[in-house]
Amino acid sequence: MQIKRVIVTGGNGLLGRYISAQRKDVVSLSRADLDITDMSAVSKAIFKGAACVIHCAALTDVDYCESHPEDAENVNAFGTKNIAEACRAAGAKLIYLSTDFVFDGAKTTPLTSKHTGVYKEEDEPNPISIYSKTKLKGEEFAKITDKWVVVRTSVVYGNEQGKRHQAKPKKFVNWAIGELNNGHKIRAIHDEFNSPTFAGDLAAALLKLADSDFGGIVHCAGSERISRYDFALKIADVFGKDKSLIEKVKSEDLKRLARRPKDSSLDISKAKEMGIQMSDASHGLEKMREELMKK
Template sequence: MDKIKVVITGANGLLGQYLIRDMAKAGFEVFATNRGASRLPEYEGLEYEYASIDIRDKEAVQQYLFDIRPGIVIHAAAIAQPDACELNKEECRDININATAYIIEAAEKLSARLIYVSTDFIFNGDGGPYREDDLPAPVNFYGESKLASEEIVQKSKTNWAIVRTILVYGTILSGTRSNVVTWVKDNLEKGNHIKVVNDQVRTPTYVEDLSKGIVLIAQQNAKGIFNISGKEVFTPYEMAAQVADYFGLDKSLMEKVTADTFTQPARRPLKTGFVIEKAEKELGYKPVSFKEGIQKMFK
């Protein structure tokens, strides 16, 4: 039987680099795309094709999809930094909203499935942990842009799934990128004093779990919204303390602060986190604990 073709946008990103590997491993024919040159590593024994496309270029992205005729499009490309979105709303609108509409339009014409990667930042943080059917109310432009995209996906005629995730951590396979774990480790190792927020909560997500969750959705042709995150609810301070404990680093360098200590361009929702029962029951999704995630990053 012919392999199902899958186009993955945002291939060079933290999630993308794992998703290319895991979808290829799962037997899909993988077409990776991102703007600029490939930053993907060599995956031993696995094949994929890479194309450089800026998804703001409607003609280019749609022509690419018409040429490949994928059975599934996984749309992970985005400006994923809330402050960057707040400071560059026009660019954020073009990438996070308008480009989704171009991709959906082509997916509809091709009768391709659409799997869209979204965020806990569509919620206001007053009532977490959230379930899939809780009411969104974003508090910053990034959240607004991702919610607007979710709405385009949900109104489309595609056979769609939306994967919502939270505070993704892990080792980027090719290149470096800071996340909660590496930021704490690097600073404490240098003896730097760090201020860590202790009044926000999240359910941090190990990147390999997120990638596997998306593979399960693709394999099972699962439809609708799925919360795909870790299971444990932590404040960033609690996460940092676990990192310090794991590496035997000096916790006295960590200062507990409240989120309003920082003046950031984008407001953050205070308490999010996800209830992941639906993914556990319907997909067989099983995330690692935060401690296991740290272990896997540094094994």
């Protein structure tokens, strides 16, 4: 049974656009429609009559957050507090998008065939960057609502075409395709691992969660733990690009402001048990390519 009214924050972001593309009755709010740091606007604007708010709005550039900690805290933590308070007042369910980066990446449990990634929902977070600290605070604020779901995901990718006001692609896959198209070399790290997630799969999972009675934390991410280097090779495979342009580097070879976890791949067994289907890297990239070919 579909619930009555779903509101999406961050509606002009990658994930927000995939959600509203999948369900037409979704009310999608961009930053121009609603700045989540403005409490009075939040409480006035949205929540009356909403059954569920899927809260995607965030500052997602990890290095920007590191150099702008106040902005990151205002949007990712206190913006989420505003959304959570408005949800509580309206009796709406809150689905909060969080990140694999809440973990420090130091867990070393060997993977078995049953486990798709290292971290399970009950593992203790230990964030190591400003972005991840503010996202974890957001998780805590989300829990002040009566009905909350925290969805942790990882390296979300999908078609960025059609995004308003964006000259250059922000996400790794789109950036990599653009560079390889132009014959530019790219450097990709081989000693950090995530669970890259196709935005179309994640959007479907979120809408399923909106319609379900589930409450709590769930990991919804790609079903394959993979390094950025191996992921780049798959991008080249699927999109027919020249693999020799991809240079294998170590994490310390790239100058980045914020620290990243070594292995923040997510175990998605719980989501699978709930009937949520997430693609591995090759299948997710294939879905993205098929979408591009239809355009």
